[in-house]
Amino acid sequence: MTPFGQRMRELREQHGLALKDMAAALHISSAYLSALEHGRKGTPSPMLVRQICGYFGIIWDEAEEMERLAQMSDPRVVVDTSGLHPKATLAANRLAQRIGQMDEAALDRLLALIGPA
Structure with missing residues (x-):
């Protein structure tokens, strides 16, 4: 959802x-x-x-x-990290791999870390 x-x-x-x-x-x-x-x-x-x-x-x-x-509700997100630091690509890929395993508390912490849209 x-x-x-x-x-x-x-x-x-x-x-x-x-x-x-x-x-x-x-x-x-x-x-x-x-x-x-x-x-x-x-x-x-x-x-x-x-x-x-x-x-x-x-x-x-x-x-x-x-x-x-x-x-903010497109369920198929594309993150373009071209031209960014290699760590940005690593972070985007790790998030893509693990987001389905994160519980609500972990998602809340992640959202707090990256701040408001």
């Missing part, structure tokens, strides 16, 4: 909405919405993010946060 997918699911559950009902209201397939929630689809388009915000009545700061979450 991606950060955007998690937030979208939280909103849907808070409003007591079934995935199929939300998908119908947004004129998208429930399969696509489910894949978006579960991180099996890439970053949603800015237009879809705005539709979702409108659907939930999200404005201002919360809408900006949804847009930020969407931008």
